[in-house]
């Protein structure tokens with residue numbers, strides 16, 4: 001998938017939020033969009049997800065199966081989670097939409113609220129439904145705009161696992177999150193968004209692993225010393 005010359009502004013007299021952004025969106029890659037408030041991260045995510053048309057430019061080869069979790073889920077929809085997910089499941093062409101909806105609500109700890117109107121749900125439970133709708137169709141492109149916000153610890157961990165599943169299946173996951181530790185142990189491509197543009201940094205593994213070697217590990221220590229990816233902080 002590729003963005004070509006993307007420009008976005010929200011009104012004729014408004015400033016350009018994105019200006020001439022051209023980017024590859026590689027398949028099978030975890031991508032983190034980062035930058036200051038108001039820099040255009042959510043705007044960029046909406047363009048990538050296809051829920052917002054750019055004012056200028058074009059998007060090529062966007063995967064057919066794509067899903068988006070917005071920063072704010074429209075909880076006022078006149079549905080229960082079960083009905084909402086079944087409806088979307090039918091749109092996705094699922095053979096057993098009710099079963100899939102039930103599995104996802106169970107997975108994210110929202111099964112008890114399957115028949116409660118969305119408008120009556122807590123913010124966190126609503127967010128679980130937002131995440132469940134995005135995973136329904138096993139998307140090749142998953143776009144998550146602060147999707148972890150409001151989720152409890154178990155649901156956050158489940159979402160991490162779901163991201164790994166999408167990536168393992170060759171899918172692309174693009175996310176924004178204000179917690180710098182979010183998904184930090186995985187190789188991630190970083191998009192720095194601001195001043196109308198996007199700067200890309202590569203997908204280096206950024207995790208730090210501290211290991212203790214026994215005195216018999218001289219061979220391993222030698223290998224580590226020769227490995228350009230390893231940085232040895234101290235040997236005692």
Ligand SMILES: Nc1ncnc2c1ncn2[C@@H]1O[C@H](COP(=O)(O)OP(=O)(O)OP(=O)(O)O)[C@@H](O)[C@H]1O
Pocket residue numbers: 010017035036037038039040041042043044
């Ligand atoms: N629907 C909209 N209508 C008008 N202006 C908008 C709209 N959405 C965003 N903007 C404006 O576009 C600019 C970029 O907003 P955007 O939400 O994309 O940034 P962001 O980097 O995601 O911000 P944050 O980190 O605060 O969520 C801001 O100036 C914002 O006010």
